[in-house]
Amino acid sequence: MAAVRLGFGGPVGSGKTRLVERLLPLFSEESISVAVITNDLVTDEDAERVKRSGLIDPERVLGVESGACPHTAIREDPSVNLEAAERLERRFQPDVILIESGGDNLAATFSSELVDWWAFVIDVSGGDDIPRKRGLGVLRADLLVVNKIDLAPHVDADLERITGDVSLARPDRASLFTDLRSGLGVKAVFEEIKRSALFGKLTG
Amino acid sequence: MTNCTFDTHASSVLAMMQxxxxxxxxxxxxxxxxxxRLFRDGRVETPQDLQSMIMSALTHGVARADGAAAALAHDALGAGLLSGLLEIDARLDLLKLTASSQAASRRCGSRLATLAPAFHANSTLVKFVQEVSDKKTPGHVSVVSGAVAAAMGISREDTVLMELRGVVTMILSAAVRLDVIPASAAQEMLVVLAPEIIGSAGISLGTGIGEMECGAAAGLEIxxxxxxxxxxxxxxx
Structure with a gap:
């Protein structure tokens, strides 16, 4: 059976790798078999970080070079990611593959050819006007994660305004607020994945 | 040009564009x-360096390898010879000197092979891409491309030009992203390189399977x- 493929996109430094790291133990607790693909812009740093985390068999983590085209590798031409996913499926038969995009712009989206469901991760320190700008990532993602809410008072980000803008931009789609450094909100993200991507099929 | 001739011509031109x-x-x-790597080593820093690198890649790298493979694959598909396609694919596999270049060519080829049945239902092509899918043959991109092009009515000569131009545009596109050259200058260079592409195509078209050679551009391989x-x-x- 093909794995359920979950995409994680968003700007550089928004917390995509941290979210993947936070989700891995939750998948493990529910005996959901996972593999990970990271798309690094310049290095295989993210792949190495996940491998070293001790949260997953390092063999189940693949780093993909996207030729300086992070959005191309997840949208227009996802060949390199499709090939990596097929390789992981052949070798490990995972239930779920987490595909982390390289840091990208606000218009980045995942091809439905590559993933079954995807989340867009932004953070309040990147500017509290991001939801108001209504980039495609914010509008189209199955789940919007607004991360680093603990930093809001330190960067003059108005959390109330962000919440209002998110509601207006995504009236019918899920959005969650997190502080992934402390783990705040990660359980809600996992529950949303189970509800809207896995449909409860893989959970005990 | 009659309607029939135009339709045939247009069909092959559109296929080549695709x-x-x-x-x-x-x-x-x-x-x-x-x-x-050449860029980071400071060996390709100027547009002139880049042009020299591309000329070397064409003449000494792909003309007698991938270019020839595309032409020979075109012949084999035209003759309905699955065995011919497999032989060319195996031969080219041996001529890829580095593991990374071999893997890259196989990966791009296997992706093209998955698209091929939607492009044309030629029975030899369908059998060949099935062999690629089953991992019974490497599926190098120039071999798959040559076979697909033949099935879609693209001429042997145009197939080779397309293959060699593809190598040039791939390098130029990477050069733009590496900031070696601006995008507009890359297009100018593509025009300047036309005689080199045509000259290399001449080599490819005249190369038999026994004359195929691995890249002689040592700097690129290293x-x-x-x-x-x-x-x-x-x-x-």
């Missing part, structure tokens, strides 16, 4: 043909090998 379009999703964007060991890189090759 196969050579950068929108064809076969993963070409992830490769730089060794340029990234750069490719060194690049494979780099911790920090933008491109897969």
């Amino acid at each position: 196969l050579s379009d950068s929108a064809l999703p076969i993963g070409r964007h992830a490769h730089a043909f060794g340029l990234e 750069a490719s090998m060194r690049h494979a060991g780099d911790h920090s890189r933008l491109f897969a090759t």
Whole structure:
């Protein structure tokens, strides 16, 4: 059976790798078999970080070079990611593959050819006007994660305004607020994945 | 030009445009043909360096290898010879000197092979791409491309031009992303390189399977090998 493929996109430094790291133990607790693909812009740093985390068999983590085209590798031409996913499926038969995009712009989206469901991760320190700008990532993602809410008072980000803008931009789609450094909100993200991507099929 | 002639011509031109379009999703964007390592070593810093590198890649690298393979695959498909396609694919596999260039060519080829049945239902082509899918043959991109092009009515000569131009545009595209050259200058260079593409195509078209050769551009092969060991890189090759 093909794995359920979950995409994680968003700007550089928004917390995509941290979210993947936070989700891995939750998948493990529910005996959901996972593999990970990271798309690094310049290095295989993210792949190495996940491998070293001790949260997953390092063999189940693949780093993909996207030729300086992070959005191309997840949208227009996802060949390199499709090939990596097929390789992981052949070798490990995972239930779920987490595909982390390289840091990208606000218009980045995942091809439905590559993933079954995807989340867009932004953070309040990147500017509290991001939801108001209504980039495609914010509008189209199955789940919007607004991360680093603990930093809001330190960067003059108005959390109330962000919440209002998110509601207006995504009236019918899920959005969650997190502080992934402390783990705040990660359980809600996992529950949303189970509800809207896995449909409860893989959970005990 | 009669309607019938125009339709035939138009059909093959449209097919060639599709196969050579950068929108064809076969993963070409992830490769730089060794340029990234040459750039970091300071060996390709100017447009002149880049032009020399591309000329070397064409004449000494792909003309008697991938270019010839495309022409021979075109012949084999035209003759309905699955065995011929497999032989050319195996031969080219032996001529790829570095593991990364071999893997890159196989990966792009296997992606093109998955698209091929939607492009044409030629029975030899369908059998060949099935062999690629089953991992019974490497499925190098130039061999798959030559076979697909023949099935879609693209001439042997145009198939080879398309293959060699594809190598040039892949390197130029990577050069733009590496900031070696601006995009507009890359287009000017593509025009300047036309005689080199045509000259290399002449070599490819006249190369028999027994005359196919591995890349004689040692600098590119070494750069490719060194690049494979780099911790920090933008491109897969």
